[in-house]
Amino acid sequence: MTVFLQYLVNGLSMGSVYAIIALGYTMVYGIAKMLNFAHGDVIMIGAYISFCVTSYLGLPAVVSVLAAVVVCTVLGILIERLAYKPLRQAGPLAVLITAIGVSYFLQNAAQLIWGATPKNFTSIVSFQVPAFLKAYNVSAVSLVTVVACLVIMAALMWFTGKTKMGKAMRACSEDKAAAQLMGINVNRTISMTFAIGSALAAIAGVLLCSYSPVLQPTTGSMPGIKAFTAAVFGGIGSIPGAFVGGILLGIIEAMAQAYISTSLANSIVFAVLIVVLLVKPAGLFGKYVPEKV
Amino acid sequence: MPQFLKNKKTRHDFVTYGLVILAFIVVSFMQANHMIPRMIAGQLVPICAYIVMAISLNLVVGVAGDLSLGHAGFMSVGAYTGIVAAMSLAEAVPNDGIRLVIALLVGAASAALAGFIIGIPVLRLSGDYLAIVTLAFGEIIKEVVTCLIVGVDERGIHALFNLTGKLTVDDLGLTETGFAIIKGAQGAAGTETISSFFAGFLLVMVALVVVLNLVRSRTGRAILAVRDNRIAAESVGISTTKYRMIAFVVSAALAGAAGALFGNSFSQLSATKFDFNMSILILVFVVLGGLGNMRGSIVAAAVLTILPEALRQFSDYRMLVYAIVLIIVMIATNNDTLKNLISRVLPKRTSLEEEVRADA
Numbered sequence: 001m002t003v004f005l006q007y008l009v010n011g012l013s014m015g016s017v018y019a020i021i022a023l024g025y026t027m028v029y030g031i032a033k034m035l036n037f038a039h040g041d042v043i044m045i046g047a048y049i050s051f052c053v054t055s056y057l058g059l060p061a062v063v064s065v066l067a068a069v070v071v072c073t074v075l076g077i078l079i080e081r082l083a084y085k086p087l088r089q090a091g092p093l094a095v096l097i098t099a100i101g102v103s104y105f106l107q108n109a110a111q112l113i114w115g116a117t118p119k120n121f122t123s124i125v126s127f128q129v130p131a132f133l134k135a136y137n138v139s140a141v142s143l144v145t146v147v148a149c150l151v152i153m154a155a156l157m158w159f160t161g162k163t164k165m166g167k168a169m170r171a172c173s174e175d176k177a178a179a180q181l182m183g184i185n186v187n188r189t190i191s192m193t194f195a196i197g198s199a200l201a202a203i204a205g206v207l208l209c210s211y212s213p214v215l216q217p218t219t220g221s222m223p224g225i226k227a228f229t230a231a232v233f234g235g236i237g238s239i240p241g242a243f244v245g246g247i248l249l250g251i252i253e254a255m256a257q258a259y260i261s262t263s264l265a266n267s268i269v270f271a272v273l274i275v276v277l278l279v280k281p282a283g284l285f286g287k288y289v290p291e292k293v
Numbered sequence: 294m295p296q297f298l299k300n301k302k303t304r305h306d307f308v309t310y311g312l313v314i315l316a317f318i319v320v321s322f323m324q325a326n327h328m329i330p331r332m333i334a335g336q337l338v339p340i341c342a343y344i345v346m347a348i349s350l351n352l353v354v355g356v357a358g359d360l361s362l363g364h365a366g367f368m369s370v371g372a373y374t375g376i377v378a379a380m381s382l383a384e385a386v387p388n389d390g391i392r393l394v395i396a397l398l399v400g401a402a403s404a405a406l407a408g409f410i411i412g413i414p415v416l417r418l419s420g421d422y423l424a425i426v427t428l429a430f431g432e433i434i435k436e437v438v439t440c441l442i443v444g445v446d447e448r449g450i451h452a453l454f455n456l457t458g459k460l461t462v463d464d465l466g467l468t469e470t471g472f473a474i475i476k477g478a479q480g481a482a483g484t485e486t487i488s489s490f491f492a493g494f495l496l497v498m499v500a501l502v503v504v505l506n507l508v509r510s511r512t513g514r515a516i517l518a519v520r521d522n523r524i525a526a527e528s529v530g531i532s533t534t535k536y537r538m539i540a541f542v543v544s545a546a547l548a549g550a551a552g553a554l555f556g557n558s559f560s561q562l563s564a565t566k567f568d569f570n571m572s573i574l575i576l577v578f579v580v581l582g583g584l585g586n587m588r589g590s591i592v593a594a595a596v597l598t599i600l601p602e603a604l605r606q607f608s609d610y611r612m613l614v615y616a617i618v619l620i621i622v623m624i625a626t627n628n629d630t631l632k633n634l635i636s637r638v639l640p641k642r643t644s645l646e647e648e649v650r651a652d653a
Binding site for chain 1: 354360414417418420421422424425426428429430432433436437439440455456457478569573576577580581584609610612613615616617619620623624626627628629630631
């Protein structure tokens, strides 16, 4: 039983990281309707910034997280302005290939700046966990990750539900032309969404690397793809969906690694996704929109 | 002019065949006179494999309109079954050429089977959901292949599925004359490199003939109708699933043959080669070459494979330059303002949509 709970804790903490990334993904997808493959690489940049601030400048962890958030937010807005905005009217494939180009660019830029050798990331949190929790493999990082994930989800629910900007975002994701006619500045709203998504990516990057400390230019790609899977799993565009999808994906992955096979863990995660999409084509929490003539 | 060449589309296809044959003759001539740098000469067979991959993916993405992000998976299936076929027949069929043809056929058949099985669930979806599920299948195939251990001796082919990661080649229980072909995570090692540039050229021609004839046929018109408007196509009695499936399976078979060609051109090949990045690489060829435009796919696949090799002197910066070029090309060809600007400079250029329609 203890062993099972330990695996569950592992799954929950990894799942929370996926959930944070998936929340960013789902926000961007909901409004821009694009598979932003560069999202995973923004995570990696965030982790590198945090690494530099703590290791080279010797500043405290909180400052490094703030620096990562600021840099990634600016980066997200820049990417949107330079690469995606000129393609607002273009087809989805053109945008997809551009996103892949941005992803290559970020990975190779990171390799030029920081080199291909993996950096050893020191965890940003290091407080003592009570002994009874430690028995279940609960680490400081996993506690912080789960709490951060819950706080972020609640904040996003409040933001999209109650604030003026959040309402504008929902309007834009429903119908951009109609939103514009209602006096919403669509371009600013999209920029704002990318800013939020990238800020979340920065936080996720720091937490991801605190959890598994190997930091290299490709660190973000696989978690990025998995988090996207999580977002689709929960119903893309839905905030609670991304949260539940992320947590479930983390738990399924941990259980598959523990009880079936380490080398097939990703396959099992993807197989579950396929089954879910066949039974519920719009994901667990997604709205099914029938095709109209 | 013969009767069949009066059709503009047929003429267009024959020009494509002619250009490919011409390119083959020129490259062979250059090769015979040692005019090709060694770096690129080694890439000739992979380039042929990439060209076939681009043509086959273009059938799914450009002609059938389904975005597939897992095409490397079919290449992987074809590569490994092709390697096993070629290696296990080493004694029975001593002729390299015939053995390669058998390997290509085996690779194509097994990839087509995989395409059919995967197509059943995948083609129930569309759009981004279809894309993410093909991505998922691509990753699954990659991991499953990583778990395979295959060997051959005089009693036949032996295979193990290495679920726990603890099994090794010794667990196959091969006799003394037997040898391992696929060694799990290490991939295939010690493969005889029987692929040749001529075989690659023939495969490109076969792929072109198959795809162009399919597109021009009644079936091809049905596939185009499904791409352009699924509901309208359904309302005139076209079975959308059936025609998308035809495109998907033909494409998978060609990808499998390309994989077999690719696999048999390297002495060492690990399964991680056929990952998500490979699928994306092929998709970039297709999109930059033009959706539905087979000639464009061929040019893009060849140029974009040679370009990074040619840029090797800028070693560290070449992928960065590649990424920037990719973004700029996408923006320049898809942004309305820029497109108008270009059309003012080159007034007679047809728009991209018209090109797609004319070529497809």
